[in-house]
Amino acid sequence: MQRSDIVSFLISVGITGLLIWGLIYFINQWWERLPKAVALSICILLAVMVIGYPIYALAQWSDRYLARVRDAKARGQRVE
Numbered sequence: 198m199q200r201s202d203i204v205s206f207l208i209s210v211g212i213t214g215l216l217i218w219g220l221i222y223f224i225n226q227w228w229e230r231l232p233k234a235v236a237l238s239i240c241i242l243l244a245v246m247v248i249g250y251p252i253y254a255l256a257q258w259s260d261r262y263l264a265r266v267r268d269a270k271a272r273g274q275r276v277e
Contacts, residue, residue, distance in 0.1 A: 199265075202258055209254035216247045 220243050228236060269275070 202262070205254065205258055209251055212254075213247065213251050216243075216250065220247060 223239075223243075231239070
């Protein structure tokens with residue numbers, strides 16, 4: 198794992214934490230004021246964001262890592 202991978206991972210974890218905090222704040226402060234259909238739509242959207250973003254970030258990291266591995270193998274170097 199390289200330094201740029203650690204930075205990407207920490208940013209991903211930080212954004213995920215902020216999304217979860219925002220979700221909790223939103224539910225505690227605003228949820229009861231919304232109509233049921235709007236609340237359901239927002240719930241689905243927030244779930245996709247909170248679950249999907251870390252998966253997307255991990256997929257990007259994986260693509261970069263696999264590109265480095267292929268490049269290192271093509272040069273005959275050891276992969277770290």
